[in-house]
Amino acid sequence: MEITVHEFKHCDMIKVKGRVDSATAPKLAQALEAANDGGKYKLVVDMSELEYMSSAGFRALLGAQRNSRRYNRGEVILASVPSRIREALELAGFTELFKTFDDPLSAVGHF
Amino acid sequence: MKTVQFAAKFEFLDEIREYVGNIARESGFGDKDVYNIQLATDEAASNIIEHAYENITDGVLELACGVQGDIIKIILTDHGEAFDPSEIPLPDLKADLSDRKIGGLGIFLMRKLMDEVHYESRADKSNTLTLLKRKR
Numbered sequence: 001m002e003i004t005v006h007e008f009k010h011c012d013m014i015k016v017k018g019r020v021d022s023a024t025a026p027k028l029a030q031a032l033e034a035a036n037d038g039g040k041y042k043l044v045v046d047m048s049e050l051e052y053m054s055s056a057g058f059r060a061l062l063g064a065q066r067n068s069r070r071y072n073r074g075e076v077i078l079a080s081v082p083s084r085i086r087e088a089l090e091l092a093g094f095t096e097l098f099k100t101f102d103d104p105l106s107a108v109g110h111f
Numbered sequence: 112m113k114t115v116q117f118a119a120k121f122e123f124l125d126e127i128r129e130y131v132g133n134i135a136r137e138s139g140f141g142d143k144d145v146y147n148i149q150l151a152t153d154e155a156a157s158n159i160i161e162h163a164y165e166n167i168t169d170g171v172l173e174l175a176c177g178v179q180g181d182i183i184k185i186i187l188t189d190h191g192e193a194f195d196p197s198e199i200p201l202p203d204l205k206a207d208l209s210d211r212k213i214g215g216l217g218i219f220l221m222r223k224l225m226d227e228v229h230y231e232s233r234a235d236k237s238n239t240l241t242l243l244k245r246k247r
Contacts, residue, residue: 022124055216
């Protein structure tokens, strides 16, 4: 798994590439926490090159969503969610907790 | 049915997924089924590593996988604490963000993605979790 962060004027985009499982999810959680700790609460998670995500990754996203939405200061939104991952998120009831966008640019434009 | 042993550590999840994924793919399961079989096996293995082998650093996870007819069968065996996934309460998938509990989600996904899940804990401290899925 690789994570890259792009800072935009109104939000940060966190691109997750590769596979997120119990071994790698802590790194994703750390990246999201680091953004929150830096006062960034409007976050786009770009999943366009994400191959796989288990519930360990869902857990990382949930923690970040909770922290980001607190006091209405922001939210985590998902961009370019691959179909298999979307199906698992749906099964887990997570698609109600995150807005999803077809591509990263329209996600950035949301903020 | 071929059996392989893995150290019960998260860093081997990649190999565990690859192992079952290859067998499923070679047996004619489609991409969607292959992904879901890998996800269910990952969740099962993660759970064993996290709970059955909690505080145990040298645990071994045995993974057996084979296909008979239209059914793929995956058996995960551990020698840690008994941990029956059916005793884990189902997560509330409708709960608000603030009340959403993440515990049990992996187990829930595993049950949803496979057709059958069986758990057996023997007195000699060998626990087996069997996952079955039919080709669609």
